[in-house]
Amino acid sequence: MPVKPVLRMGDARLLQHAEAVADFGGDELRVLLRDMRDTMQAFDGVGLAAPQIGVNLRVVIFGVAPPQHEQDRQNSRYPDAETVPETVLINPVITPLNDKAEQAWEGCLSIPGLRGLVPRFQHIRYQGYDESGALIDRTVSGFHARVVQHECDHLEGILYPARIQDITRFGYTEELFPEREARNDRID
Numbered sequence: 001m002p003v004k005p006v007l008r009m010g011d012a013r014l015l016q017h018a019e020a021v022a023d024f025g026g027d028e029l030r031v032l033l034r035d036m037r038d039t040m041q042a043f044d045g046v047g048l049a050a051p052q053i054g055v056n057l058r059v060v061i062f063g064v065a066p067p068q069h070e071q072d073r074q075n076s077r078y079p080d081a082e083t084v085p086e087t088v089l090i091n092p093v094i095t096p097l098n099d100k101a102e103q104a105w106e107g108c109l110s111i112p113g114l115r116g117l118v119p120r121f122q123h124i125r126y127q128g129y130d131e132s133g134a135l136i137d138r139t140v141s142g143f144h145a146r147v148v149q150h151e152c153d154h155l156e157g158i159l160y161p162a163r164i165q166d167i168t169r170f171g172y173t174e175e176l177f178p179e180r181e182a183r184n185d186r187i188d
């Protein structure tokens with residue numbers, strides 16, 4: 001299984017503006033998506049952006065399947081996450097539909113062990129393409145909207161700590177949530 005190492009904060013490759021995908025039919029994209037899916041699954045992520053595995057292209061994947069069994073739900077890093085459809089999103093464009101923001105806890109596979117309280121637009125439209133080049137155009141809110149904003153930020157070289165407004169709400173998961181596994185854990 002081609003699980004790739006996930007780059008961690010401090011690696012300059014996470015700070016780049018990613019390049020648009022031009023070729024939808026080729027092996028490069030097919031192999032990239034296979035690697036991204038395997039890597040996301042191996043690390044139990046909700047999403048992953050191509051730059052996180054060192055590929056500077058505007059490709060993100062995300063999705064939260066409903067847990068099949070209660071035990072799976074308990075073991076998940078995101079036990080209370082809403083279901084988000086499994087999505088490949090290429091060359092995305094996000095349009096906020098109003099000014100309303102909401103704060104929620106996020107984590108990131110590139111910043112292991114930490115969580116931060118991050119404001120995101122509540123309600124967005126996003127557009128882009130799937131791996132076959134078919135148009136995706138969705139209007140979403142809440143957790144789904146948050147995941148998309150987090151992943152697409154990676155394509156601009158933005159990691160979630162840059163969005164935190166109250167830096168006292170940033171820290172190690174175990175210290176922030178000593179009583180329990182972070183129930184409001186968010187994102188990749």
Ligand code: NI
Nearest residue numbers: 108109110188
């Ligand atoms: Ni991330």
